[in-house]
Structures are given as C-alpha cells and as structure tokens.
Amino acid sequence: MKTYLIEIKLNGEWQKAEITAKETLIEVLRNKLGATEVKNGCGKGDCGSCAVILDGKAVNSCLTLAFQANGKEITTLRGIGDEKKPHPIQKSFVQKGAIQCGFCTAGMVVSAKALLDQNPNPGRQEIKEAISGNLCRCTGYEKIIDAVQDVALESKP
C-alpha cells in the first residue's frame, strides 16, 4: 500500500502520521494521533460529530482527506480548553446542562467556537445556524443554544 508522510499541527503541536491517499482526516486523528475526542457518527458529513477547526474554519473531518490537512493547523475539542484552562464555552455547556450523552459535544463546541471567533455577539438565530450542521438526539438543542448565548452575553462589553 502506497503511503505518505504528513505533518499536522494538532492543537498547537506538530505531529507526523503515515497515511494512504484515501484516508480521511478523522481516521488519522482518531486512530493514529490519539484524538479520540473527535467522534465518528456517520462517516459522510450528515451529523457534524467529527467537526474540527482547520485553518480557522469549522469543517467535517470525515469529509476532509488527511492529505489535505498536511502542513495545516487543526484544533479539536481538547485544543479549545481543558481542566487546567477550560474555555468559557466548555464551562457554559456544563453549567447550562447542554450535555446529556455527550457524543455531539465535541462537534458542537467546535462549531460554537468557530462562530464566536467570527462573531462574538451572535443572536439566538445565528447560533442555531452555526450549529445547523451538528445533529443532537438527546437535548433538542435548546440548552446548547442557551450555553453559547450565555458565553456571548458574558463577553459583551
């Protein structure tokens, strides 16, 4: 099998991986780079659970070939915040009850972060649009929208 060596800046650190041409970014992230927080809900861009930030834009990692991430910066949930330094979005998700089974959470937080990076004060409808590529089956979306809105309000001057 023909393989290629690529380098990805994952959550701030350069990582190498050996890949085949057809391998998708999510496969490399989960199976080779230990980024299991990136979830595989459908494999074809219908659910958004695999969302990551690639060069500043939220994208489906299952619809991106690993090769296309070569030399690029990827941010996943773990790069957005952790126990030592939680991101306000993460705190808000927990406090607002926006997490039930948690499987959509990684993708949701990524989409929310991408939104707030572009627009720090989105309205409720804008939040709904920003996460309209992320399916959730447990929460009905309401508390997720509440959580993002809270962060937006908090950051208002």
Add this chain to the structure above:
Amino acid sequence: MSDAQKKEKSFQSGHKIIGKPLARHDAWDKVFGKTVYADDYFLPGMLYGKVLRSKYPAANILSIDTSKAERLPGVKAVITAKDVPNNETVTRFGQTHSVGGFEGLYRVLAYKKVRFRGEAIALVAAETEVIAQKALKLIKVDYKPLPGVFDPIEAKKPGAYKVGESESNIICSYKVRKDDVEKGFALSDVIVENTYRVPAQDHAYIEPESGVAWIDDDGVITIRASTQVIEHFREVAEVLGLPHNKVRVIGTMIGGGFGGKEDITVETYLALLTWKAKKPVKLTYTREESILAHGKRHPYIMKYRTGATNDGKLMALEAELISDAGGYVYLSPWVLLYSTVGATGPYDIPYVKVDSYTVLTNNTFSSAMRGFGVPQVCFAYESQMDELALRLNLSPLEVRKKNYLRKGKALATGRVLDHYVAFPETAEKALAALGEQSKPKSPAEKIGRGIASGMTSYGRMVFLHDTSRSYVSLDMDGSVTVRCGVQDLGGGQSSSLAQIAAEVLGVPMKDIKVYIADTALTPLAGTTTATRQLYMSGNATLKAAKEIKKNLLNKAADILEVRPESLDLQDKKVVVKEALDQTIPLTDVIAACASDGIPLYNVAQFNAPFRELIDFKTGQGQVFPDFTFGTHAAEISVDVETGKIKVLKLVACLDVGKAINPLSVEGQLEGGTIQGLGYALMEDVVLKKGVTLTPSLSEYLIPTSLDVVDVDKVMLESGDGLGPFGAKGVGEPSVVSIAPAVVNAVCDALGIRIFDLPLTPEKIVKALTKS
C-alpha cells in the same frame, strides 16, 4: 423560565442537593473530551471485527464458502452459524401463544434461512478494518431468494409466507375485556371510527453501536460495550457454552440509547470473535449498518372505534392493534402489552374491548424505543379525542376533562390508580402556556393549536419482580464511593445516584465517586430501560445511604448524648437540627464507627412491587408500578400550498413527582419533545419489500437546530412518585404525547384529519386536495 414554570418549581423542602440544577459530574469529562466511549478504546494487538449481512430480506441460504476469506493474510477469525456453540436460544413465556404466551427465538447468525435484510450471516476479525472489509467480500453466500411478506396484515393471514419456523407469523396476542363493548356503543350518541398508521422510527443515536472484547488473564471473556443492558452477559455465556461468571460485560458511557441498545447488539459477535481469535477485537457499526441492522420502533396499524354521549362522556372503546415485529421476536410481545394496557389512554371508559397482535414479517426487526408501544397508541387515542370533540362541538380540552381518570379510578384493565393523577391539571396548564394564538403572516398560512395527554409507565412490568442493587460506602476521610450496575445513557443515570448519596450523607458532590456498569464488580441494577433507573437504582442507593446514615447518627448520638432523631448530616459534619452550631466533624464519627467495627458501607436491594401475571384472557390485573401523566401542547403554522409545517410553539407539562436535578429533567422534556417532533414531521424508516430506502442520515431525517423551537417546560412536582424523594420517571413520558399534539394542531389548522405519520408536506397537500 415562564411564570408557570416559576410557580411550579420545587416546594420548599430544605434539600441541599436534591432539587438543585447541578452540573452533572459526567459532564466535565465529556466537555473536555476525556470520556472513553466504546469506539475510543484501543488495546495492543487489537483486531477489527466486521459482520457480513444478508443481501435479501427473505431467502434460503444454500451454502456459505468462507475459505477464501480465511486464507486472506491478516484475517484471524471467520465465524458462521456452524461455529457457534449455541447459535439459538428460545425463550418461552406463558401457556399459549394465542393469548399472551409467545416463543422468542434469538439466533446469533443466520442459519438456513434469512428473515430480514441485514441479518448477520458471518463474522470476521482481521488486523485492520480494510482487511476485514476485503474478507467480507470474499465470503461467498449462495442464496435462494424467497417471496417474503412485508405487511403485517398480510402476514397475519393463514397461508401467508412463513417468516420463521412456526406455522403462524402471529407471535402473540392480547385481549382486554371490560364488560360488553356493544352495550357501550348502544349507549353512545356519537361513534367515531378510524384507522391510524405509524411508521418505523430509528433511534438515530449519534454514537453507532460499538464495543471491544478481550479474554482476561483468568480466561474471562470481557466485553466493553455501549449497552443499556450489561446483564446480557448471561445470554452471551450461554451462546458460548460458558458458565455465566466467565463472561463479563462492562458498560461504557453510552452515546445515546433510547432503547436501541437494549437488545444485544455487538456483544455476542465480539465474544465469539475474541474467543476464536484469542486476541482483543473491536467492532463498530457504520451508520448505514446501524440503520440496516438494529431494531426499530414498531410500525402499528390501529383501528379505533370510540363512542360517546352527546355531552361528551366516553362510553365505549374498541381497538384492534397490529404491530409489525419484523424478522425476529425480540421485545415485540412486551411492546404489544404496553400498547394494549395503554390503548384507552388516561380516560375512564366503562365498556372496552381491545385485541392486539404482533406479527412477524421480513422487515427489519422491531424492538424497544423510548415509549415502548405507548407513543403509537397515544397518537391514535388522542386523535380520536379530537375527532370526538369536533363531532360533539366541544373543545379538545372540554372533552378530555369530562373523561380523565382520577386517583382512585381504574384503568380498563382493572388496575386502580393509587397516586395523584395530574389531569386535568397538565392539560389546562399546557394549553394556557401557549398564550395568545399567533396570527398568520400570509394568505397561504394557516395556524392551529393542539393538545395531547399521555399516560406512561415508569418501572418495569410488575410480574417481572424487578429489583436493583446499589453499594454505597463512606471512606475514612468522608469521601463516598457508589458502586451500581446502572448503565448511563446520558440521562444522568449515574449522576443522580451521586446526588442522592450526597444529599443523604451530607457530603459535597465532588467527594462522591460513582462506579457503574460492570457485571463483575458492581451490584447488578437491572436495565437502563423502561424509565426505571431513577426509581430503582435511585431507591437502592437511597436505601444504602440511609443505612450508613443511621449508623453514623447512632454513633454520633452516643458521643453527644442526644437522640439520633435530633441529628442530621450536613457539609461533612454531624449537626444538631435545633442548634446548627453544635457540630462534630464527620471524620470523627467515622473514626469512632471504624474503631467499634460499625459498618459504613451497605449494599441495598430495592424491590419494585411484586405482582403476579395478569389474566391474559381478559387483560385484567396490574402491569406497571406507576405512571407519569402529562400533556403536550403545540402551535403550528401550515403552508397550505406546499404543505410545509412550521413549528411555532411547543409546551411540555408533566408531573415529574420530584425533580432530583431540574436541569436533567428539563433536558429530558426538551429532548423527548424534539424526538417526538421528529416522529410527527419527518422520521420514517422507509422499507420497500424489506429493503431500506433511507440508508443514511441524508435520507432518514431527524430535526436539526433550525427545525426546532424552545420548549416551554411546565414541571409539576406532586411529590407522589415511587422514586426517591417522591420522584417519577420522565425519560419516556417526555416523548409520548408530543406527536399527537402536533398532529392535532395541524388538523386544527386545516380542518381535516391526517391518520398517519409523518406529516410530510406531500401528505398534507394530498389530504387537502382530497377534501
């Protein structure tokens, strides 16, 4: 929060932790990406498993040739039915299958005949997923396609294509007889008769089925899987011909269940593959495989005939329910029983006749899904109520108010409701919460509102003698460990136990550690199904914690020379209730107990009421421990030219008994309402001659964030539930009555009734054109 919600919030109880909207303790791990879901687990030397599935919904298997697959480099195991020690188990229940009894065949791998498209035929384990996939292609199956049967009404007829091995495709049937229903119709001034149809619904959890299995150092087959029922370890052991204690199931944090991970999914396949290959194996379904191969909500055909007097009093109800069980029995008989008992809804009807059947077909098998047979009949009986209202010139609320059951009244099955029945309260409040009716913005827009009431059991059927166990222990420093077999679906199952222990023992949540879902190491707590865990494990944990508290307070009473009744536990201290400044540190009392050999751990068992089987000939007797009562209300707008529906307002008003964690309860109300909204408007597992036309989430549509509105939640807390602190279960009740509320709203808008789900734009337009 609306005014209604504020008014209904917790009565003042002095609880410190119960009733508080606390952040769930599993939520932090989830938001930091630390939770190890089933597919996130890797072991050195792990193989990848794949399942070969039937191409045809009905066919004979003439031969299977696995030789090429076995020879492919990297393949470590190939298994077909002949390799399985006990490929089939049969459960028999009841005396005769014509009334209540049934015979359920669980077959691991297809043998001689396939019964639905997607039925598992062979298993492969290989060094990589790619190799496993190639191996599947190298397995040659020689099929002889058979005609099959795909409509349960056809399948029910004598002489129909035999799906299984017995003469009849009817798995079982039930009857409810309350007096002579024809007398009731004779007393009725108005009779409404309609047939309702509901489709298969997919759970569409975002996490597909998944697990990893290995053989541990003691030869125990260990399965770490996303499952709602770890106790399937017994069935897996029987398949392998092993003693039960040689199979261990560890339940992971589940990425959504809703009943779809209640039956065995990957566990048996994993056990077989690891047993054969002698290496760890991972098996994760693709989304398409999940939609293809796991059980669905039962499609139903429901014939309802309802009679009432001119002033709106229900006199007679006759119903015939037929459910499509698909290719195998699974939980069909139980789902049917729930529908049968629930067929009359929360109404007091003097003359009742219900006949129900569940029938094998060559469609994907149907099994458990949130609501378990009740959403289907709720759609039928709540549509009937609105039809009656129209005929009688009464409002939907009025006609219901004249007929709601009350505490002390009996269901048609003779079971007296012995706890508070929140009707008409929830209906009045739900309707009121809709506020003023919105005005249409264009001539093509029509607006309508609807309500629907539901009565949903929580806790398992009482003749199953349900029990749950939980272990609580207090360590020397006052930290607490809870061990309980509960499986966590994401509905706060494990978190609630921490809250209960924290409340009883006066220890902060951060000092509570909960271990769950391990058949070897946690006391078995039963299934996470039937909205039973808070009720059962919550009560078991409560009982265990109280036992420890009793010992602590007795010891503290000795020390302080007071009566134990005057003491309480708060903030890691023993306090004197009447003089809160008089305290002893908890650790002091713990040390004193330890020194005297007084146990500060307890395994408690909680039993649901044990009752005997109902009389299946008349359907008389008690089936469920208790019910949650609630009403949904909806306001929608219909575009009469395109048929597109826009949701304007949704209200969920339920009596939750006691909200242990209001944030979690709200989450259930919101999530359940939106799942029901999907059922009403867009979800349909379309099968054509047993082949799915909705193979992925591009075709099988569930609501996105742009399809929903906020749900106005009105939570009543009667305190009259059987769960800890008077709680009732809400997981399933929250989904039951929303679809009929939406349908009633649409019918209100259009002035015509639609009798089947989902309400696609095309269906609306067709109905309007016909009328």
Add this chain to the structure above:
Amino acid sequence: MNEVDYIIPRNLEEVFRAVEKKKRKIKFIAGCTNVIPYMREEAISPELLIDLSSLENLDYIREENGIIAIGALTTISKLTASEIIRNQSPIIFSAASLLGNPLTRNRATIGGNLADASPAADMVPPLLALEAFVHTKRSEGEGREIFLDKFFLGPNKTVLAEDEIITHITFSKPKDSARGIYIKLGLRNSMAISVVSIALMIEMEGKVCQKARVALGAVSPTPIRVYRLEKNLEGKEIDQKSIQECSVILKEEISPISDIRASAEYRKLATSVLFKRAIQKVLNGEKT
C-alpha cells in the same frame, strides 16, 4: 489492489502533466464533500487523486467591467461572505446560504458543485438564471467557454472531458433594475437536499416584463432553464393570466422523478407554487 496515488499540483502545467503521464483513473478533487462519500460507498474507485485545492489564482470573486468572475475553488462560505455576491447577485447569496450546512459550506467549492452535476445542485439554478459561463482548461487543446445551460448532460454527467477542469465561472452583473429570488423547498431547514428549487431574475419596465430568466433544480435530470416560460413572460404585463399560463407550461417542461423525498406529482405541484410565489415576491420587492 486499491493502490491510490495522490498528487497536489501547484499550477495548471503540473495538473496536466500528471494527467498525461499517469494515464489512470483520475479524480480531480477539491473540497471532497461529494468525493469522499462516493469513495466510501465504492461508487467510484479512482487510482489517482489530483488535488486542485492548492492551485493558485482559482480562489477569487471579482467584478471587472460589468462581469463578475468566481474562481472554481471559491468555497460556498466565501460566496456568502462576499459583498460582491451579496449585493450584485443576491440569488447566488441565497443559494449558497442554503447549501448543505455551515461545516460543508466551508469546504465545498462552486467548481465542485458544478462538476458533480447533481440534478438538485444548489448553485446551478441561480447561475443559469444569470446566464453564466463555465471556463475550463484542458491538457489537450484549448480550454473552453461553455454556456452553463449546455454544460450538463444528465444526472452527475457534464460535458467536461477527462482531462478538463473548471477554472472559473463568469456572468454579467445584473442591471440595477433587475430583481431576483431563489427559493428552495426541502424536507427540513438544514442539510436538506432540494425537493424543488427555483431561481428567477426579471427586469421590469413599468408594469411590463422586459426580460425573464427562470431556472429550476431537482425537477429534471439536470437543472434547467425554462425558455418557453420566459418567453411567455417577456414583453407583457405580468398578471394572473400570464402566471396561470406559466404554471401550465411549467408542468409540461419539467420531468421530475418520484424518489424517497417526494413523488413526481408533488414536485410538479410544488414547482408551480414556488414559481407563483417567486414572481409575487419579486414584484413586491422581496428578496427571500
């Protein structure tokens, strides 16, 4: 088996050298939002992936001398963020906003949407209504300038040769007096494949319609212009009678199929409804 090569050319010469040299089953890729699902379900089995996404000078939105040009690698998100698109061709803005979902819009390209040639492709009806041209380059011979209405041959089939790639799309900036609208009917409000979509551009002079361009998606093997209908609108007042006639013409000019999303009858009916609505809205000055 399944040895796949991957090439990232930096310029067009490298693209065509790769095409010529390798002589294998090629797939040009960019956003990959369609290609990966096709590969996953084994609908295609390419041997060489030629990744165009690093090509320079194919990612732009420009207005020059009354012509708007969009590079083939422009993502759908970039279209929705562009002032030129929002102001000069709002129907493209609408369609882009409704394509897929925000995550796929960040990767999907306008070139890819055209090359994939789904009968329900969201970007095509507005470009048809704007009478756009597709510009290509190929390894053998000259590139072409193809009128978009001649670009599609059938479902997922275009006139592109195996070695031909789209470089950019152009259309004339609509007159200030021109008005347009794009309406999409789907079964839910995001991530929805169109059941019917319509793009309409008209130029009025007083009450008389001077120019009408009507394009439909998801109701024929390819997205289509409806010339008969346009002719029925032009040169006269738009009134109930002409709208009614148009409805009849529409039903005759489209050939929708019945599929999992809708029946042919419903699509016919919905097309008529959407057309009437589109006309009313445009005459009332509404943009959505």
